[in-house]
Amino acid sequence: xxxxxxxxxxxxxxxxxxxxxxxxxxxxxxxxxxxxxxxxxxxxxxxxxxxxxxxxxxxxxxxxxxxxxxxxxxxxxxxxxxxxxxxxxxxxxxxxxxxxxxxxxxxxxxxxxxxxxxxxxxxxxxxxxxxxxxxxxxxxxxxxxxxxxxxxxxxxxxxxxxxxxxxxxxxxxxxxxxxxxxxxxxxxxxxxxxxxxxxxxxxxxxxxxxxxxxxxxxxxxxxxxxxxxxxxxxxxxxxxxxxxxxxxxxxxxxxxxxxxxxxxxxxxxxxxxxxxxxxxxxxxxxxxxxxxxxxxxxxxxxxxxxxxxxxxxxxxxxxxxxxxxxxxxxxxxxxxxxxxxxxxxxxxxxxxxxxxxx
Amino acid sequence: xxxxxxxxxxxxxxxxxxxxxxxxxxxxxxxxxxxxxxxxxxxxxxxxxxxxxxxxxxxxxxxxxxxxxxxxxxxxxxxxxxxxxxxxxxxxxxxxxxxxxxxxxxxxxxxxxxxxxxxxxxxxxxxxxxxxxxxxxxxxxxxxxxxxxxxxxxxxxxxxxxxxxxxxxxxxxxxxxxxxxxxxxxxxxxxxxxxxxxxxxxxxxxxxxxxxxxxxxxxxxxxxxxxxxxxxxxxxxxxxxxxxxxxxxxxxxxxxxxxxxxxxxxxxxxxxxxxxxxxxxxxxxxxxxxxxxxxxxxxxxxxxxxxxxxxxxxxxxxxxxxxxxxxxxxxxxxxxxxxxxxxxxxxxxxxxxxxxxx
Numbered sequence: 001x002x003x004x005x006x007x008x009x010x011x012x013x014x015x016x017x018x019x020x021x022x023x024x025x026x027x028x029x030x031x032x033x034x035x036x037x038x039x040x041x042x043x044x045x046x047x048x049x050x051x052x053x054x055x056x057x058x059x060x061x062x063x064x065x066x067x068x069x070x071x072x073x074x075x076x077x078x079x080x081x082x083x084x085x086x087x088x089x090x091x092x093x094x095x096x097x098x099x100x101x102x103x104x105x106x107x108x109x110x111x112x113x114x115x116x117x118x119x120x121x122x123x124x125x126x127x128x129x130x131x132x133x134x135x136x137x138x139x140x141x142x143x144x145x146x147x148x149x150x151x152x153x154x155x156x157x158x159x160x161x162x163x164x165x166x167x168x169x170x171x172x173x174x175x176x177x178x179x180x181x182x183x184x185x186x187x188x189x190x191x192x193x194x195x196x197x198x199x200x201x202x203x204x205x206x207x208x209x210x211x212x213x214x215x216x217x218x219x220x221x222x223x224x225x226x227x228x229x230x231x232x233x234x235x236x237x238x239x240x241x242x243x244x245x246x247x248x249x250x251x252x253x254x255x256x257x258x259x260x261x262x263x264x265x266x267x268x269x270x271x272x273x274x275x276x277x278x279x280x281x282x283x284x285x286x287x288x289x290x291x292x293x294x295x296x297x298x299x300x301x302x303x304x305x306x307x308x309x310x311x312x313x314x315x316x317x318x319x320x321x322x323x324x325x326x327x328x329x330x331x332x333x334x335x336x337x338x339x340x341x342x343x344x345x346x347x348x349x350x351x352x353x354x355x356x357x358x
Numbered sequence: 359x360x361x362x363x364x365x366x367x368x369x370x371x372x373x374x375x376x377x378x379x380x381x382x383x384x385x386x387x388x389x390x391x392x393x394x395x396x397x398x399x400x401x402x403x404x405x406x407x408x409x410x411x412x413x414x415x416x417x418x419x420x421x422x423x424x425x426x427x428x429x430x431x432x433x434x435x436x437x438x439x440x441x442x443x444x445x446x447x448x449x450x451x452x453x454x455x456x457x458x459x460x461x462x463x464x465x466x467x468x469x470x471x472x473x474x475x476x477x478x479x480x481x482x483x484x485x486x487x488x489x490x491x492x493x494x495x496x497x498x499x500x501x502x503x504x505x506x507x508x509x510x511x512x513x514x515x516x517x518x519x520x521x522x523x524x525x526x527x528x529x530x531x532x533x534x535x536x537x538x539x540x541x542x543x544x545x546x547x548x549x550x551x552x553x554x555x556x557x558x559x560x561x562x563x564x565x566x567x568x569x570x571x572x573x574x575x576x577x578x579x580x581x582x583x584x585x586x587x588x589x590x591x592x593x594x595x596x597x598x599x600x601x602x603x604x605x606x607x608x609x610x611x612x613x614x615x616x617x618x619x620x621x622x623x624x625x626x627x628x629x630x631x632x633x634x635x636x637x638x639x640x641x642x643x644x645x646x647x648x649x650x651x652x653x654x655x656x657x658x659x660x661x662x663x664x665x666x667x668x669x670x671x672x673x674x675x676x677x678x679x680x681x682x683x684x685x686x687x688x689x690x691x692x693x694x695x696x697x698x699x700x701x702x703x704x705x706x707x708x709x710x711x712x713x714x715x716x
Contacts, residue, residue, distance in 0.1 A: 032458075033448070033451055033456065033457070033458075034458050034682050035439065035440070035570035035571050035681075035682070036571060038458075038570065038571075038680070038681050038682040039458060039678075039680050039682050039686065040659060040678050040679030040680040040681065041678040041679050041680075042678060042680065081393065082393070082713070083714075086713050089711050089712045089713050090391070090711065090713070092711075092712075093391055093706050093710075093711040096706070098391065098704075098705060098706030098710065098711060099391070099705065099706070100390075100391075100392050100396075100397060100701055100705050102704070102705075103697075103700040103701045103703075103704040103705050104697050104700065104701060106700060106704070107693075107696060107697040107700045108697070212393035212396065213393050213394060213396075301398060317678070318676070318694070319677060320397075320398050320399040320400060320675070320694070321398030321399050322396070322397050322398040322399075322400065323393075323396050323398065324392050324393070324396040324397050328397065332694065332697050335465075335693045335694070335697065336676070336678070336690065336693070336694075338465060339461075339462050339465040339466070339690050339693065342461040342462065342464060342465045343458055343461045343462060345461075346456075346460070346461040346464070347456060347457065347458050347460075347461050348451050348454070348456030348457070352451075352456065353447050353448065353450075353451040353456060354447045354450075355440070355444050355447050355448070356441075
């Protein structure tokens with residue numbers, strides 16, 4: 001498979017998931033020694049995986065989560081409960097293995113990689129060189145304030161997409177069978193809400209939520225900031241790159257790129273929460289066929305997330321009032337998906353069990 | 359800890375979960391390097407586990423699922439889509455490792471034990487003696503038809519409870535840190551619906567569902583059978599043993615007994631779906647304090663399950679349209695609970711990560 005060099009080449013190279021393998025998988029499910037489809041969505045998860053991997057023995061033994069990190073010019077408008085310095089602190093925590101995502105990834109057997117897509121500080125060179133799990137594709141030290149103009153140039157948006165694509169493709173080359181999306185970036189529910197509002201056409205009362213926990217005044221400020229961003233930038237909902245560049249973020253572009261890489265390479269991708277799904281909206285706007293490769297890990301507490309998922313036609317696997325991001329919901333869902341694959345591959349057939357219907 | 363010999367001794371020996379450990383666990387959660395309670399229900403799961411295990415390092419490394427099997431006299435009223443012979447076939451499938459529960463239990467690292475609490479056929483002696491995972495506590499070869507009188511005597515109901523208690527206690531003695539409930543028994547959504555209707559006072563339209571998949575006529579027949587069972591037997595909703603004996607089943611009694619064993623020994627128990635929750639209703643009626651030791655693994659497709667869970671004050675961990683039973687939903691949820699414990703124990707503190715709030 002040749003490596004694509006442009007966003008257009010990526011989009012042209014993506015094929016839909018395979019309906020024939022889907023049908024074969026459904027036939028296999030019907031033979032299992034359980035009442036018809038009695039394991040509900042576990043069957044759907046396994047069948048979608050068959051249609052993605054073109055196989056009746058789908059496997060996600062080798063798992064990785066890519067946590068895309070970026071800073072946001074709009075953070076100076078006090079849209080978050082935390083200061084911008086926390087982005088770097090959390091990147092360092094992930095590299096040290098001490099974040100929420102690290103604990104959950106260890107639990108499901110996934111490796112965690114962190115990408116500096118454009119945080120404000122420079123990470124110490126010796127931290128970078130001594131940690132193969134820390135990757136650097138810094139587009140710029142934070143985006144511009146999207147409430148006053150475009151967050152980044154169209155060229156920077158393409159760079160972010162291509163960087164995310166490359167990192168994901170390299171993991172796939174190294175044998176990863178499933179990727180999980182993750183994010184870190186103080187202020188990033190603000191661009192995510194803006195992307196959600198543009199692409200799903202939902203109102204800001206529904207789409208803008210409390211993020212890490214702003215108070216009433218903070219929420220009102222955040223809504224006003226998003227409203228201003230949409231007014232100032234007038235993003236074109238049909239043009240994913242336009243939306244990403246005007247009201248997005250570098251880590252969101254990276255997430256969109258990694259999703260496109262999974263679709264391009266016919267690998268499943270487990271999308272995490274609100275920020276990751278904003279990236280998925282960008283990816284699906286650029287290439288609707290990419291949706292077939294997506295699993296929605298969970299439904300976030302962030303109220304707009306449901307609307308985004310419905311727009312993408314995705315049903316979340318978990319619904320546990322989580323709102324951390326980092327990839328935690330997607331990683332936890334990998335365990336459920338893996339259980340579904342074991343059911344598909346390991347349960348006896350009705351014939352083997354000697355069961356006949358009344 | 360002395361072994362209790364009567365149901366009354368068990369009930370007297372059960373202490374509520376520990377509010378002090380709950381408070382200490384909440385204080386620990388507040389120190390984690392994430393926004394306040396941003397992992398939602400994962401925090402609650404970990405804290406409940408601390409309150410059960412009286413520890414800030416709760417662990418469920420050693421897991422087992424006990425699948426209680428029994429047959430039902432009411433099966434002759436054609437309340438199931440499958441013939442009674444399937445109960446034995448599935449017990450044999452579980453022993454061979456080929457059931458849905460086996461696949462999911464392998465996935466989460468749980469052992470599966472199957473108990474013949476009272477299926478109709480005798481299991482071949484050489485299958486029993488060569489399989490330490492098959493246990494036999496046959497109260498009788500199937501219950502009586504509950505639509506024509508009590509399903510079993512009050513004495514038999516006590517025996518079923520005590521047998522379930524003993525099997526669970528032995529697993530706890532052998533080092534199990536968490537148990538999952540499971541069931542197998544053609545026809546057993548019928549007694550479960552009857553138990554649910556008596557104890558929650560819900561109507562039969564809500565409480566009686568399609569089980570493994572009866573058609574419209576079968577559903578109407580099932581509702582009429584449950585209505586008749588309640589009318590003929592007049593079970594006393596405040597007396598768990600009366601409800602179990604009149605409209606229950608041997609495997610449901612076994613499940614109630616294993617839940618009481620977990621509460622008595624201060625171990626967590628993950629309750630599976632509709633049938634298991636009928637057992638949990640019996641256990642909670644006998645001893646309300648036992649509820650603190652329960653986790654609701656999932657919300658079943660069987661419509662009455664939601665009502666049962668609400669009555670017990672339990673929120674299901676998963677909601678994946680599953681309706682197989684066998685313990686599958688509870689076992690799958692063990693993976694989520696274990697992820698929650700890893701977050702609780704392994705994530706850095708805010709101080710360690712160098713994060714301060716704005």
